[in-house]
Amino acid sequence: MANLPERSFIPQKQLYRLLSRDRISAVIRDIPSIPIHRAENVINIIAKGASKVFAILSLLKGEEGRIVDFISHDQFQQSSLDSRLPFSLEMLQDIIPDIAIDFYRAQWDLSAPIFSRGVVHRELHDSTRLPFVREALIGEGGFGQVYELELHADHQTPNFLPREDHFRAVRKEFRRSHDEVDEYKLEIQNLNILNELCHPNIVDLLGSYTYREKHNLIFPLAPGGDLASVFENDRPEALGSDQSFYRALSHLSSAVQTVHAFTSKSLDLRYIGCHHDLRPRNILVKGDRLILADFGLSSLKPGNESSKDEFQIGAGHYLAPECEDFANNFKKQMVGRSSDIWSFGCILAEVLTYMKRGKEAVVAFKKARAIRIGNFKTYTFHAGCRSSHPQVATWLSALEAEGTQADKLCVDLIRRMLSIDPEDRPNAEKVTSRLRSIAVIAQMRSLDALFAELDRRTDSIEADLERRRYKAWKETVELLTNGYSWQTCALDVKLGFEDIFECLVRIESETEGILSRVETALRPLFNSLRLCLDDLVSSLSAEQQEQIRTRIELDILKAEDVEALHSSQLKFTQAQGGNRIGMLITIKRMSLLALERTTPAQSVLQLAPSTVDILTTGNKPFVDHDLGVMKDNQNKPKSRVIIEWRRYATHWQGPVSEEMIARIEGNAQLLSSENKPPKLQALDCVGFFHQPLRHAFGIAYQLPGPAMQTSELTPLTLATIILKTMDTRARPSLGDRFNLANQLASSVLEFHKVGWMHKAICPHHVAFFPKKTCSPLLWIRKGYIIGFNHSRKNDPKSFTEGPSVHNPAEKYQHFQYHGDQEYVQAFDYYSLGLVLLEIGLWKLLEDQITGWKYASSLDMRHMLLERRVALLAHHMGTKYCEAVQACLSVEVTHSHSAEISGTTRGEINFSQLDFATRVLQPLRTCSA
Numbered sequence: 001m002a003n004l005p006e007r008s009f010i011p012q013k014q015l016y017r018l019l020s021r022d023r024i025s026a027v028i029r030d031i032p033s034i035p036i037h038r039a040e041n042v043i044n045i046i047a048k049g050a051s052k053v054f055a056i057l058s059l060l061k062g063e064e065g066r067i068v069d070f071i072s073h074d075q076f077q078q079s080s081l082d083s084r085l086p087f088s089l090e091m092l093q094d095i096i097p098d099i100a101i102d103f104y105r106a107q108w109d110l111s112a113p114i115f116s117r118g119v120v121h122r123e124l125h126d127s128t129r130l131p132f133v134r135e136a137l138i139g140e141g142g143f144g145q146v147y148e149l150e151l152h153a154d155h156q157t158p159n160f161l162p163r164e165d166h167f168r169a170v171r172k173e174f175r176r177s178h179d180e181v182d183e184y185k186l187e188i189q190n191l192n193i194l195n196e197l198c199h200p201n202i203v204d205l206l207g208s209y210t211y212r213e214k215h216n217l218i219f220p221l222a223p224g225g226d227l228a229s230v231f232e233n234d235r236p237e238a239l240g241s242d243q244s245f246y247r248a249l250s251h252l253s254s255a256v257q258t259v260h261a262f263t264s265k266s267l268d269l270r271y272i273g274c275h276h277d278l279r280p281r282n283i284l285v286k287g288d289r290l291i292l293a294d295f296g297l298s299s300l301k302p303g304n305e306s307s308k309d310e311f312q313i314g315a316g317h318y319l320a321p322e323c324e325d326f327a328n329n330f331k332k333q334m335v336g337r338s339s340d341i342w343s344f345g346c347i348l349a350e351v352l353t354y355m356k357r358g359k360e361a362v363v364a365f366k367k368a369r370a371i372r373i374g375n376f377k378t379y380t381f382h383a384g385c386r387s388s389h390p391q392v393a394t395w396l397s398a399l400e401a402e403g404t405q406a407d408k409l410c411v412d413l414i415r416r417m418l419s420i421d422p423e424d425r426p427n428a429e430k431v432t433s434r435l436r437s438i439a440v441i442a443q444m445r446s447l448d449a450l451f452a453e454l455d456r457r458t459d460s461i462e463a464d465l466e467r468r469r470y471k472a473w474k475e476t477v478e479l480l481t482n483g484y485s486w487q488t489c490a491l492d493v494k495l496g497f498e499d500i501f502e503c504l505v506r507i508e509s510e511t512e513g514i515l516s517r518v519e520t521a522l523r524p525l526f527n528s529l530r531l532c533l534d535d536l537v538s539s540l541s542a543e544q545q546e547q548i549r550t551r552i553e554l555d556i557l558k559a560e561d562v563e564a565l566h567s568s569q570l571k572f573t574q575a576q577g578g579n580r581i582g583m584l585i586t587i588k589r590m591s592l593l594a595l596e597r598t599t600p601a602q603s604v605l606q607l608a609p610s611t612v613d614i615l616t617t618g619n620k621p622f623v624d625h626d627l628g629v630m631k632d633n634q635n636k637p638k639s640r641v642i643i644e645w646r647r648y649a650t651h652w653q654g655p656v657s658e659e660m661i662a663r664i665e666g667n668a669q670l671l672s673s674e675n676k677p678p679k680l681q682a683l684d685c686v687g688f689f690h691q692p693l694r695h696a697f698g699i700a701y702q703l704p705g706p707a708m709q710t711s712e713l714t715p716l717t718l719a720t721i722i723l724k725t726m727d728t729r730a731r732p733s734l735g736d737r738f739n740l741a742n743q744l745a746s747s748v749l750e751f752h753k754v755g756w757m758h759k760a761i762c763p764h765h766v767a768f769f770p771k772k773t774c775s776p777l778l779w780i781r782k783g784y785i786i787g788f789n790h791s792r793k794n795d796p797k798s799f800t801e802g803p804s805v806h807n808p809a810e811k812y813q814h815f816q817y818h819g820d821q822e823y824v825q826a827f828d829y830y831s832l833g834l835v836l837l838e839i840g841l842w843k844l845l846e847d848q849i850t851g852w853k854y855a856s857s858l859d860m861r862h863m864l865l866e867r868r869v870a871l872l873a874h875h876m877g878t879k880y881c882e883a884v885q886a887c888l889s890v891e892v893t894h895s896h897s898a899e900i901s902g903t904t905r906g907e908i909n910f911s912q913l914d915f916a917t918r919v920l921q922p923l924r925t926c927s928a
Contacts, residue, residue, distance in 0.1 A: 010112075052110045116160060171219075226280060227351075275340050281294075283347070349392070388420055413431065506532045554912050605686075609689045612689060681784050683702060704784070731777075741836050748832055757827075766835065883923050
């Protein structure tokens with residue numbers, strides 16, 4: 001077969017097919033000089049590894065019998081005769097002196113190299129036939145020339161070149177240099193080191209050789225050319241979407257990051273380096289991959305050395321302002337990795353221009369950068385003398401104004417990378433992290449549109465649930481990353497960026513598939529979409545997954561319409577994965593129904609007063625509560641209960657009194673064992689009864705444990721326990737205190753989710769029922785919230801009783817709560833914050849403020865934040881401290897329009913979601 005540019009070679013496998021064992025046998029057995037008893041042994045040797053030598057002898061016409069001479073000179077070595085090709089002329093003169101020259105000349109046709117991957121450089125003989133089927137010049141530069149070639153399939157080891165690229169490669173040929181450290185030597189040294197990492201976005205050196213005094217490097221072909229050629233054409237299909245381009249850029253940044261600092265475990269080396277020549281021409285394009293190439297000016301040094309070098313010619317218009325002193329005859333300066341960051345920022349600016357405005361805009365951008373420095377006209381991204389380029393700033397501002405969220409973040413990143421002071425530029429690790437975040441945000445924008453279309457075209461509750469899961473995941477990630485920096489350490493993700501991005505791509509594909517068949521399918525199937533979202537949600541930590549569930553529940557439970565809740569209840573109960581949500585909807589709906597009753601009716605939870613005996617002996621363990629005994633139909637004791645009294649004024653009549661009865665019934669239904677939210681730590685309500693002489697309703701709750709063994713329990717409040725265990729030796733453990741704080745916060749949020757407010761959270765309303773034999777160290781293991789006798793629905797139209805002067809929670813009420821200010825859920829968070837402060841310092845509020853002089857509850861709040869909350873970081877850790885601080889920072893702000901209209905309902909700066917993310921989430925992660 002003819003090779004380029006000159007003489008032919010015989011492909012290896014074609015030779016093997018031609019020289020079958022039968023043909024070899026026929027020829028050998030016809031040679032008189034080979035005795036018949038030796039023929040079989042000779043045939044075996046040829047067939048197993050001397051076919052090429054035998055073929056060369058055949059080409060010399062009638063010299064096949066001389067194969068015996070080669071065998072007799074093999075020194076009993078196990079290597080085959082073919083593996084010793086090409087033979088030197090001296091060796092041939094020892095073996096076959098009479099035909100040595102003829103054999104020497106003929107052997108090159110059958111000795112074409114078989115290329116294999118490796119870092120060892122090869123020196124090829126000038127007579128070597130290179131197995132290149134086709135070759136074409138595709139570029140040249142100061143170093144030499146670049147060729148595209150097709151390597152014969154027979155002359156490469158498996159996986160050397162991909163078959164789908166038709167075994168095409170790139171050969172970079174260097175001009176001969178007498179410099180001891182020329183560009184070729186630097187590039188091959190750098191590539192050999194980087195090859196150890198097998199980074200998919202660093203060009204892969206397949207091999208290197210010197211041939212006829214020219215050095216050559218072999219690389220895989222990048223069919224898409226380089227990034228500069230991409231800028232000159234329409235957008236390639238593989239990079240057709242913004243998210244694919246951003247993802248490719250994040251991979252490219254990872255390659256730059258690797259060059260700047262990497263560790264090779266196999267070589268036991270750590271290197272830092274610089275590319276020194278980052279520009280579009282040195283970035284190859286293969287499908288949706290951007291590949292960093294051309295390391296001829298790069299420097300890689302041991303990790304204990306500085307990365308700075310004297311600037312070499314490179315990067316062109318993309319060079320950083322510190323590379324040359326424009327005011328001093330372009331004197332070369334010392335540059336380092338931050339100079340690469342500048343060049344990369346220039347490339348990002350051009351990529352964003354190309355993405356948003358097309359190839360023509362890249363040319364326009366270059367023209368806009370034209371600037372004359374002395375006698376030189378340049379198109380750099382700075383204005384010389386270490387000053388910013390005004391046209392670059394203007395161009396970036398225009399891209400930012402017209403761009404998406406991802407584009408705006410990209411512009412912000414570019415500005416940071418193009419900081420004139422090298423110290424102000426982010427390092428490669430931060431650039432990679434931020435580009436990953438941008439890629440994810442761009443992908444999420446595409447998904448937002450698809451889910452919106454799915455929501456428009458189907459009323460499937462399964463589709464709605466998956467949309468909400470995606471939305472909650474997105475909001476959680478944006479909260480954790482501040483919408484900007486993708487830091488896996490902060491996210492605590494179990495999967496890497498690539499896995500998460502692939503999840504998003506799969507979700508996009510599944511959603512597109514559902515949309516394509518949603519009108520024709522009898523019942524759209526969402527199983528695959530659900531599995532994809534399962535993978536996505538599981539990429540986050542357990543705490544963050546719980547946060548996602550909380551977001552979904554809060555979003556769904558915002559509805560206040562009974563019929564809408566009924567519809568949602570049916571759908572979510574039937575939908576896969578919607579059981580808990582369906583249950584919470586059921587609870588909220590039942591509470592609303594109880595409040596909406598307009599005519600008196602006997603409730604199943606209303607008890608006859610005679611069925612409850614109130615115990616009057618002994619000390620009362622709880623304020624405004626009594627202990628009692630429930631009786632069965634035979635008037636026999638059935639179980640011990642705690643009775644909560646809800647008092648009313650004698651002047652309450654009409655709608656208010658009816659609403660109060662409905663409120664009591666709704667409260668009782670909510671806290672009954674069948675309806676109680678699962679995470680609400682409260683006693684089971686067994687019913688309520690009226691005691692006119694007390695001007696009160698009694699709400700009965702069953703004590704925990706077996707019905708008639710509750711006499712063995714000791715009812716205690718948190719306030720009592722704190723007073724009894726002031727001695728540190730009797731104090732509950734830090735772990736138990738963290739657990740109690742988490743239980744209380746979870747209970748408050750669960751109560752709020754179904755639309756209720758407690759209104760009296762304080763240490764007197766946190767109850768415990770340890771056995772009488774239990775150690776004080778274990779008293780707080782299982783707590784219950786009580787004191788629901790002031791609770792009501794979270795409805796601005798509901799009447800409010802105002803703070804009670806007899807309420808033990810009076811000091812725990814928010815400073816804005818007074819008679820004409822309606823109670824809001826956020827006020828519960830303030831009260832809880834004070835209880836959490838007590839748990840943290842293990843000291844009651846009253847004792848913490850003893851001796852303080854303050855004019856109002858607001859002043860007390862300020863003093864607590866300054867004098868007490870600050871101590872929590874030392875006692876309970878920073879997360880706990882910040883959670884308490886968040887609770888105590890709750891306020892209601894009144895707008896001017898609210899003042900004009902006379903309403904007392906203002907803007908609350910702390911929602912249920914804020915409480916879940918800023919209080920409950922940190923508390924869940926606290927541990928001793």
